[in-house]
Amino acid sequence: MSTEIQFFLLSLIIQYPLTFLILLAWSFIIKGAALLRAFERKERGWFIALLLINAVGILEVYYLYTMKVAKIKEAIRVEKSEKLIKLQLELGEESRQIVAGIGKAYRPDELIGKEIIIVANLAPRALMGVESHGMLLAAGGAENPVLLTPEKKIESGAKVK
Numbered sequence: 495m496s497t498e499i500q501f502f503l504l505s506l507i508i509q510y511p512l513t514f515l516i517l518l519a520w521s522f523i524i525k526g527a528a529l530l531r532a533f534e535r536k537e538r539g540w541f542i543a544l545l546l547i548n549a550v551g552i553l554e555v556y557y558l559y560t561m562k563v564a565k566i567k568e569a570i571r572v573e574k575s576e577k578l579i580k581l582q583l584e585l586g587e588e589s590r591q592i593v594a595g596i597g598k599a600y601r602p603d604e605l606i607g608k609e610i611i612i613v614a615n616l617a618p619r620a621l622m623g624v625e626s627h628g629m630l631l632a633a634g635g636a637e638n639p640v641l642l643t644p645e646k647k648i649e650s651g652a653k654v655k
Contacts, residue, residue, distance in 0.1 A: 560615040561631070561654035563644055564590070569602035572622050580624055581605065585614065586651025593626035596639050611642045611654055 532541040564583040572578035577595040579602055592612060611631045618627050632639035 560613070561611055562614045563648050563650055563652045563654065564610055564612045564614075564628075564630075565650040566605050566608045566610060569605040571597060571602055572624055575622055578621060578624070579605070581630070583610075583612065583628075584650045585612075586649065588651065590614075590627050591625065592628045592630060593621040593624050594630050594632075595636065596630075596632065596641070598637060599639050600641075608641070609644050609648065609650065611644070 562585055564585050566581050567584050567589075568582035570580050572580050572593060575597065577597040578593055579595075579597045579600065581592050581594060583590045583592060612628045613631065614628050616628055618625050620626070631642040633642060634640045
């Protein structure tokens, strides 16, 4: 393993130990059968190779999505849709439009001024003819979503770590 990769893994473990452990545990649950088989058969080389492959996969997922804080500047319902709301967002210096299926749980007027968390680096998609440049994060079911918001006021565009 190269020195750069070793340094990167070590810095990740030191900076985000809980996150690293959670992702490692997730990896073992999802891909653990092959690892367990290699361990039981005392195939040391195969076990180490699978362990490294899992660690790289964890890092890819962890750094694949960029989440940011966004402030809702404008919200309007998408025509001919009960669920879709078009949101104009402020992400620091940048403005962005996203479309979200939260219309049954939220009225557009109650969303204005709210800070939300979005996935900012997704490819644009059209929903009912309206282009969306990101996705907001919400918990709960499709009928009753709850928006994920920062606990305290924070500047829009701040990266979620």
